[in-house]
Amino acid sequence: MIEKILAQDQLILIKVNKSFRCSFFNFLMPKLTYLGSVQFCILLSIFAIININSPQKLLISLICSTIICHIIKVSVCRLRPFLVIKDLYINKIGIDRYSFPSGHTTAAFSIATSFCFISPHFSVIYISMAVIVGFSRLYLGVHYITDVFIGMLIGTVITYLLNVNM
Template identity: 45%
Template sequence: MIELIKKVDITLLQFINKKLRCKFLDKIMPYVTFLGSATFCMVFVVMTVMSKSKEIKNLGFLASLSIITSGGITHFLKRVKNRIRPYIKFPTLNIKKIGVDDYSFPSGHTTAAFSIGVSIALSFTGLAVVSIVIASLVGFSRVYLGVHYPTDVGAGVVVGTLSALCMHMIV
């Protein structure tokens, strides 16, 4: 079963990275991926926590707790798994030079995007579809850019979503 998952993972990676390649996505995916970066997360949290609106301030507080929790889990899992990034293992992948750390599993950008996206969805249900679609695009961008396997992104979705759900239930 594990071998089948690995095979599907590599096939999906190569399909997304090579077959879906186009100039439009080449231009926008580095910007989309930025929405899961540490810089974006910090700006999002500061902007929401500083808001005069109690609801937006609460969103910032929930999102920050989720980002901290999911970030800690992600960092731990990266050090335990030590999964080499796909562009290193498969040098024929199309990649863009973007900032990455050493290990691939799980996707930290996807984790952060889902921490924020699910926090928004739980706090402002009218924005749920938009926030989840944007978070999903961040995950897609990581595979498109050749820096993550689809399973890295899937794990990031789970960690980010569960962190946001837990913070929403606790706070």
Template identity: 40%
Template sequence: MKNKLKKFDDLFINIINRKMKHKYLDTIMYRATNLGGGVFSSLLVLILILIGSSNVKLIGLEALGALTISQIIVHALKRILSRERPYKIIEQLNTFGINLKDYSFPSGHTTASFSIATTIALNIPKLSIVVFVIAIIVGISRIYLGVHYPTDVTAGILLGIGTALVIHFYLLEYIYTLAESLGLK
């Protein structure tokens, strides 16, 4: 199994980081990756909570729950598994001068993007394609920039979607209780 995962990583990191490389994509991916970062993800969720209608506020609280729980899991896994980032291991990788201090597995940006995208898609199905395309671009950007292996991104996708589904189908009543206590419902 480990050998198959390595082949998967090698194949897709070669395609995405090396063969797709283009000066226009360099700019797009460098900027797109920030859509999954802590600042953008947190601001998006807070904006939904603070200035949205009552339904949008509830979606914001649900997204906040999914984002918070998924990121706690991400950071715990990073510390437990301590997987070095690809740019520290693989020679001749396009790195874009990024130097991160934490570990690689799973991708926190991808997890954040997919937890928010899934929450929005579950509540506003008309936006599903848009939010998932953005989340996929964030995931691909992490590989393109050489900061994650494809398996890091795949794990982030699964973790983000899984956390949002658990919140939506099993913990939503707690979100509504919180919303009532905050006067948001």
């Protein structure tokens, strides 16, 4: 069963990585992927502290989901797809060796879900931006679909649980 999932992971990644290839995405995706980066999260945290009445839930959600993601990542040690699959189109962005789960996607969904609680009128925009971050990780050849999906779950579920229970 796991072998079948891994095979599907590779097929989906290759399809996304090659089928959507165009100069517009080649320009845009490396920039959009940073909406889940550590640097962006730090800037957003500073913004939240200054501009949001109670930024604690956002900050705690982001920290908790990031810690959980990191613990899983160093426990599983799944190599990045561009280290395993030949002929992927990749963009040399600063990353570590391991891909599962996607830290950028985890952070993006943690942030998006937090902002859905803060200002629900714009939920579609927040979630759409998080989905774009996840897609960018596939497009850039640095994650498999399961990496992105589990990152999405971690960011969303942890943030939801902390917002509902706090």
